[in-house]
Every structure is written in structure tokens, then in C-alpha cells.
Amino acid sequence: MPSSLQPLRRLTLAVLAGIAVFSFANPVLGQSAWPTKSIRIVVPFAAGGTTDILARAVAPELSKAFGQPFVIENKGGAGGNLGADIVAKSAPDGYTLLMGTVGTHGINKSLYSRMPYDPQKDFAPITLVAGVPNVMEMNAEKAKALGINSVLDFIAYARAHPGQLNMASSGNGTSIHLAGELFKTQTGIFMTHIPYTGSGPAMMGLLSGVVDVMFDNLPSSMAQIKGGKLKAFAVTSAQRSAALPDLPTVEEAGKLKGFEASSWFGLLAPAGTPADVVLRIQQETAKALKSPAMKEKLLAQGAIPSGNTPQEFAALIDAEIKKWAPVVKASGAKVD
Numbered sequence: 001m002p003s004s005l006q007p008l009r010r011l012t013l014a015v016l017a018g019i020a021v022f023s024f025a026n027p028v029l030g031q032s033a034w035p036t037k038s039i040r041i042v043v044p045f046a047a048g049g050t051t052d053i054l055a056r057a058v059a060p061e062l063s064k065a066f067g068q069p070f071v072i073e074n075k076g077g078a079g080g081n082l083g084a085d086i087v088a089k090s091a092p093d094g095y096t097l098l099m100g101t102v103g104t105h106g107i108n109k110s111l112y113s114r115m116p117y118d119p120q121k122d123f124a125p126i127t128l129v130a131g132v133p134n135v136m137e138m139n140a141e142k143a144k145a146l147g148i149n150s151v152l153d154f155i156a157y158a159r160a161h162p163g164q165l166n167m168a169s170s171g172n173g174t175s176i177h178l179a180g181e182l183f184k185t186q187t188g189i190f191m192t193h194i195p196y197t198g199s200g201p202a203m204m205g206l207l208s209g210v211v212d213v214m215f216d217n218l219p220s221s222m223a224q225i226k227g228g229k230l231k232a233f234a235v236t237s238a239q240r241s242a243a244l245p246d247l248p249t250v251e252e253a254g255k256l257k258g259f260e261a262s263s264w265f266g267l268l269a270p271a272g273t274p275a276d277v278v279l280r281i282q283q284e285t286a287k288a289l290k291s292p293a294m295k296e297k298l299l300a301q302g303a304i305p306s307g308n309t310p311q312e313f314a315a316l317i318d319a320e321i322k323k324w325a326p327v328v329k330a331s332g333a334k335v336d
Helices: 003-025 050-066 078-088 102-111 140-146 151-160 175-187 199-208 218-226 250-254 275-290 292-300 310-331
Strands: 039-043 070-074 096-101 123-132 134-139 166-169 192-195 213-217 230-235 263-270
Touching: 039 050, 039 078, 050 070, 050 096, 050 123, 050 199, 050 218, 050 263, 050 275, 050 292, 078 096, 078 102, 078 263, 096 102, 096 123, 102 175, 102 263, 102 310, 123 275, 123 310, 134 140, 134 151, 134 175, 134 199, 134 218, 140 230, 151 230, 151 250, 166 175, 166 199, 175 192, 175 213, 175 250, 175 310, 199 213, 199 218, 213 218, 218 230, 230 250, 263 275, 263 310, 275 292, 275 310
Parallel strands: 039 070, 039 096, 166 192, 166 213
Antiparallel strands: 096 263, 123 263, 134 213, 134 230
């Protein structure tokens, strides 16, 4: 090498070495050091609901895989928008994640006139954790007292007593809310919507008799259904649930052609989170969801585990936004 080029060569090598050292030490540019502290998973609803249940099922597995605590933070409000917005505006360093839902990333964009975040531009999808059907249910004692034993009985009672029934939801814009709105639209009945800050508080209202009916996510209702405290009429999915195979679909039981309103839950990070961190979380989550113990646990609760790729999850979110827009419009539901 000509002597005149040797200083340039030494300078180039020095710069490259500096970049390598900086990338190794910097958790944003070179993720070899990640994670060095606890990671929080924001659940945008109150404790006790399916979003919370799934987050708490996955968190211990991720803690074991990465050697750092994955801590659940419940930040309910505004149909999940409050918690989702916290994550959207967090540093994209891999230390703040969201357990998003069909509400926060599929429905709310059409339901809310003003959104504090963009469900696609402001997030990096990691993986779909699980899909679940909703279940139409009542307090068992109240259902018996009113003589309601089926979906058709419920429709008949609501038509004979207009305005006397109300329905609970985990918040405006959630799949629980929209399933009820879709049911109202297809049956022509009226029920007053009572939104709570999560499925857990809504369940307490249902069990206490404060509210009459709920289209809850199946996992958060399974124990109460099996315990006889809730009367389940039907699942809202297109097919019956393997967890309750004798329970018909709303389409079957109510003779409502095309009725379908399922839920899903998945992990997301703020947009700009390093791709290698996203991939590592996806791979470990998928591994956990494929374990026999986890699969058995989730399937018994009515959840269908996934673990798909970030690209597949992003495509699902795009499809769900397009799917729910006309449903929201047809239902007339709108939140200012």
C-alpha cells in the first residue's frame, strides 16, 4: 500500500472500531446488551380481563428467557387508548411493550373521532399472542328469574321490554362493546351500553346484577360459566369453541346469518424499536406459546395461541382495521 494511503487506512480502521464498540455498548444501536433491566408490558385495561390474563401468562416465560423481570402495568381507560398511547410515546428501546387488542389496533381507529396515536405508524408489531371468541352471557340467577334460557329468549324479552335491558363492556371500542352493538343492529333491539375500565370490573357488575348481559372474552368468563354463576348462551365466533363445544354460535342460536365478532391480543412495541429486539421477543413468545403446558392452559380457557411473525401480525392489524370500519359505521357507534 502506498505510504500516502496508510494514514487514511489507520483512520478508517479506528472509526470502524469505534463504531463497533459504541454499537455494543449502546442498547439502541447494537442490541447485544439488551435487556439490562426490567421490561414493562402495559395492559390497557383493568386487571382481571383476558388482556391481563394473557399478559400475565406470557410475562413469566419471557422473564425466564431473557433473565430480566417482565412487569405488568394496568393502564385502563378510553377503550384501551390511554394505555396504548403511553406505549406509543415511550422510548423505542425495547423496555416498554403493549398487550394490544382488536380494540386498540383494529376497532378504535373507526370508533373514535380523535385518536391520540396511529395504530400502525406508531407501533412495531411483535406477535399475535392469541385469538379468542366472545361469549354472550347473563347472571345465571337473573336469567332464570326473567325466563331467559337462550339467545332467542333474550331477543324476545328485549323486544317485549324495550329499553329495560343494559349491556356491560370493558370500555368503548372494545370487541366486547362492538359485539353487543353488532347484536343490537342485527336483532333490532335496544340496550343501554355501560362501559367499564376493563373486563374484570364489568364482570363484577354482571355478577352483582347491576348489568344484564355481556359479550365477554371467553377466557375471562370461563371460570364463572363453569361455576354456574353465569349463564352462557352462545359464542360470537364463526365456529364453536373447542373449550365449550356444546355451546352454539350466536349465528346458530339466534338465527343471525353472518354474525361474527371475535377478539385477538398481541404484543407490540413503540415504532422504531430495533428489529433484532422485536424478533427476539417474537421468537421467545412463540416458543412459550408452543409449549404443551401453555397450549393446554390457553386452549382450556378458550384462547387459541398463535406466535406469528411481526410481518404476519402487521398484516392482520391492517386487515382488521379494514374489516371493522364498516361494522362500526353500520352500528352507528361513535365516541367523541
